[in-house]
Amino acid sequence: MHEFDIIKTFFLSQSIHRPDVSTGIGDDAAIVQPPQGIELAITTDTLVCGVHFPESTSPYDIGYKSLAVNLSDLAAMGAAPAWVTMTLTLPNKNTDWIKAFSQGFFHLANQHHVQLIGGDLTHGPLSITIQAIGFTPTQQAILRSKAKSGDFIYVTGTLGDAGLALKHIRQHITLDPAYQQAILQRLNRPEPRISIGRRLRSFASAAIDISDGLAADLSHILNASAVGARLNVNELPLSDGLSQTLTSDEAIALALTAGDDYELCFTLPPQHHAEFEKQLSPLPCRITCIGKITEKPGLELHYHDGGAYHGPILGYQHF
Numbered sequence: 277m278h279e280f281d282i283i284k285t286f287f288l289s290q291s292i293h294r295p296d297v298s299t300g301i302g303d304d305a306a307i308v309q310p311p312q313g314i315e316l317a318i319t320t321d322t323l324v325c326g327v328h329f330p331e332s333t334s335p336y337d338i339g340y341k342s343l344a345v346n347l348s349d350l351a352a353m354g355a356a357p358a359w360v361t362m363t364l365t366l367p368n369k370n371t372d373w374i375k376a377f378s379q380g381f382f383h384l385a386n387q388h389h390v391q392l393i394g395g396d397l398t399h400g401p402l403s404i405t406i407q408a409i410g411f412t413p414t415q416q417a418i419l420r421s422k423a424k425s426g427d428f429i430y431v432t433g434t435l436g437d438a439g440l441a442l443k444h445i446r447q448h449i450t451l452d453p454a455y456q457q458a459i460l461q462r463l464n465r466p467e468p469r470i471s472i473g474r475r476l477r478s479f480a481s482a483a484i485d486i487s488d489g490l491a492a493d494l495s496h497i498l499n500a501s502a503v504g505a506r507l508n509v510n511e512l513p514l515s516d517g518l519s520q521t522l523t524s525d526e527a528i529a530l531a532l533t534a535g536d537d538y539e540l541c542f543t544l545p546p547q548h549h550a551e552f553e554k555q556l557s558p559l560p561c562r563i564t565c566i567g568k569i570t571e572k573p574g575l576e577l578h579y580h581d582g583g584a585y586h587g588p589i590l591g592y593q594h595f
Contacts, residue, residue, distance in 0.1 A: 277369055279397050285371075286378040287362075287392060294358065294391045306393035308359055314411040317355035321345050325402035329464075330445055335373045337464035338404070339380030344466050345487065346408035347388060348538040351473030352485040354418040355410030357388050362395035363405040388470055416477050418542070423482035423501035427543040427569040432469050433561050434515040435490055436527060437462035439534020455517030462515075466538035472559060476542055479552045483542035489533040489591025494541050495575055506576045507567035509585045529587045532577075543569055 277285065288301050299307040310316060323342050325331055333341075343360065350357050362381075366374070385392065390408075441463035444451040451459060469485075476483060482501060484493045490512075498505055512531045519527050544552055556563055570576070577585035 277371060282369065282371070282374060283397060286374050290382055290385070290392055292382075292386055292389055292391045294389070297359065297391055297393055300391065300393040301395075306359070306361070308393065308409075311411065313414055315414050315417060317350055317353045317410045317412055317417055318407065319346055319349035320405065320407045321349070322403060322405040330442075332445070333464060334380075335376040336380035336383075339377035339382075340384050340465050341380075342404040342406050343381050343384045343390070343408075344468050345538060346406045347384070347390070347468035347470060348466065348485040348487070348540075350408055350410040351469045352418065352483045352540055352542075353410070353412060354416065354473050354477040354480075354483070355412045356474060357390045357408055357410040357470065359391055359393045359409045360385070361393060361407045363398070364395065365398045365400045365403045367400065367402055384468075388468070412477070418473070418476060418480050418483040420482050420484055420497045420500040423497050423503050423543040423569050424545065425503055425569050425571040427481050427545050428549055428565050429494070429505060429507065429541065429543055429567040429569060430563055430565050431486070431490065431513060431539055431541050432472055432563055433467075433537070433539040434462075434513045434518070435486070435537050435539065436518050436531035436534045437515050438466070438536035438538075439530045440518050440521060442534075442536075449521060451517070451521055455515075455521070458515070459517045463536055466536065467561075468538065469540045469561065472540060472561065472563075475555075475559070476540075479544055479548045480542040481545050483540055486535075486537040486539045486541055488535045489589075490537070490541060491532045491575060491577075491589035492591025497541070497543065498569075498573070498575060501569075502573070504570040504572045504574045504576065505567055506570050506578065508580065509577050510580045511564060511566045513562055513564040513566075525587060528585070532587070532589050533591050535591060
């Protein structure tokens with residue numbers, strides 16, 4: 277197969293064809309028609325083999341995750357995903373690998389009615405760059421810079437599971453077989469919190485997705501908003517797999533620092549707290565209040581008994 281045969285066979289035959297795409301794959305550029313009264317939220321992420329996913333990761337999971345991490349960024353902005361482009365760099369033209377990769381990618385794309393509208397296919401070390409474009413009503417996108425003192429701090433899901441999966445893959449810990457499938461799923465197929473992100477447009481003052489670790493990513497909100505935060509580390513939501521595998525302090529450290537969770541961290545003004553709590557039950561995942569925004573700059577961490585937490589807080593860093 278040559279380049280254009282691969283594109284036609286594995287990427288042109290997608291099942292989603294949105295009416296707002298005038299021209300998609302097959303021309304020099306895509307032509308799309310945004311609806312009136314919306315703004316475009318645009319994000320880009322690159323996944324490199326051996327850096328963002330282990331070499332042993334299945335191509336299906338790589339395809340799924342390459343899209344998921346970008347949709348997670350849109351979720352943090354409260355955006356509804358619409359279109360994506362893909363740059364796929366391959367070391368060889370293994371059609372079985374490409375087929376499984378495209379199946380994983382389109383499995384998630386179809387769930388969120390996302391259309392692949394173009395991109396590039398090149399030869400080289402395995403890497404995937406996705407650009408995702410979503411819609412938000414004008415001036416309703418959730419930013420990192422609007423958190424205020426007194427706001428409550430929430431996170432979705434559980435934290436640290438992807439980091440635990442990496443420890444298992446690297447044979448740094450022994451993970452009970454009863455937890456392996458669920459924990460590995462959290463690393464390989466994170467669930468973008470799109471529906472929650474869109475709902476948060478009516479409530480949240482600021483939000484971010486947790487890709488480099490809770491402490492590091494929450495600090496981006498604090499810096500952008502010129503505020504601080506006080507967290508109770510005993511309130512961090514932990515899965516049974518994590519809490520049963522590590523000691524309490526080890527689990528807390530992983531929940532604070534491990535990347536690849538792709539959950540949402542968001543802040544909620546006090547006046548919205550009661551109404552939001554009423555609406556928690558129909559939401560499709562666990563949501564936990566872990567602290568409050570403060571006027572004093574910096575991130576303060578403490579236990580239930582008031583003692584200060586002095587464990588690691590440094591998240592993932594590329595350089």
